[in-house]
Amino acid sequence: MTKLRFTKMQALGNDFIVIDAMSQTVALSSDQIRQLSNRRLGIGCDQVLLAERPQRPDTDIRYRVFNADGGEVEHCGNGVRCLARFLHEKALLEQHELRVETRNGLTLVHLCDDGAIAVNMGPPVLEPERIPFRPTKQASEYALALEDKRIMIGAVSMGNPHAVLQVDDIDSAPIDTFGPLIMEHADFPQRVNVGFMQVISRDRIRLRVYERGAGETPACGTGACAAVVSGRLRGLLDARVKVNLPGGELMIYWDGGDTSVWMTGPALTVYEGEIRL
Numbered sequence: 001m002t003k004l005r006f007t008k009m010q011a012l013g014n015d016f017i018v019i020d021a022m023s024q025t026v027a028l029s030s031d032q033i034r035q036l037s038n039r040r041l042g043i044g045c046d047q048v049l050l051a052e053r054p055q056r057p058d059t060d061i062r063y064r065v066f067n068a069d070g071g072e073v074e075h076c077g078n079g080v081r082c083l084a085r086f087l088h089e090k091a092l093l094e095q096h097e098l099r100v101e102t103r104n105g106l107t108l109v110h111l112c113d114d115g116a117i118a119v120n121m122g123p124p125v126l127e128p129e130r131i132p133f134r135p136t137k138q139a140s141e142y143a144l145a146l147e148d149k150r151i152m153i154g155a156v157s158m159g160n161p162h163a164v165l166q167v168d169d170i171d172s173a174p175i176d177t178f179g180p181l182i183m184e185h186a187d188f189p190q191r192v193n194v195g196f197m198q199v200i201s202r203d204r205i206r207l208r209v210y211e212r213g214a215g216e217t218p219a220c221g222t223g224a225c226a227a228v229v230s231g232r233l234r235g236l237l238d239a240r241v242k243v244n245l246p247g248g249e250l251m252i253y254w255d256g257g258d259t260s261v262w263m264t265g266p267a268l269t270v271y272e273g274e275i276r277l
């Protein structure tokens with residue numbers, strides 16, 4: 001039997017089990033991730049995050065992200081803010097600027113004096129083959145065949161893949177039906193996170209996200225970035241946008257082109273413990 005120390009954290013209700021994999025040996029199978037994430041059989045969370053020693057010399061920490069379904073993925077916007085908070089609270093890293101190694105790149109995180117955490121998420125990836133999305137010419141919107149319907153989506157990678165639908169009202173949007181269908185759509189070979197975006201004004205949207213490997217969550221950081229990028233590309237939004245998610249608010253800034261997307265929001269510790277596996 002293995003004992004594992006963990007910290008339970010949340011960012012706008014998107015919740016995480018954060019594990020220091022530097023001071024303890026951690027080798028979790030997909031089954032164990034599913035068990036930890038299960039809200040009855042384990043601790044319960046949307047994602048498990050591992051803080052590991054960096055492999056790249058130009059970074060301070062490596063973080064790995066596992067969805068509640070056990071699959072490892074590339075990135076997590078709310079998760080990277082929780083990771084930064086965790087490292088500071090544990091005095092594992094003390095600087096206010098952190099260079100975080102992700103599965104496919106480098107993310108810069110800044111702990112602000114007012115308690116918020118700002119993340120430079122890097123430029124969005126829009127080339128379909130890099131999202132990855134079915135081979136096609138890059139566009140701001142694509143038609144997607146969904147059973148007998150044809151819907152319009154934006155497709156963006158923020159390190160992880162996102163489809164963004166514009167809806168009139170997120171309260172009545174078909175999240176539970178369209179969410180799983182689009183997530184598993186054959187045009188997205190790695191599956192996809194699905195955002196439902198309601199544009200309120202050029203600087204405010206409402207958003208719900210059906211996450212790959214976790215289902216609908218109260219908030220999704222990379223989803224908020226992808227929605228603003230998609231809204232900008234469709235000519236609907238300005239550069240600075242307040243994103244209202246069911247769990248709270250994120251500020252997203254994107255100046256277009258190859259510039260980085262910035263995300264600012266909270267991250268909090270809930271409790272700490274030890275679990276037997």
Ligand SMILES: N[C@@H](CCC[C@H](N)C(=O)O)C(=O)O
Pocket residue numbers: 014046047065067073074075076077078079160161193211212213214217219220221222223
């Ligand atoms: N909650 C996250 C995204 C977590 C990963 C995602 N479900 C995926 O599979 O890519 C966020 O805040 O960005």
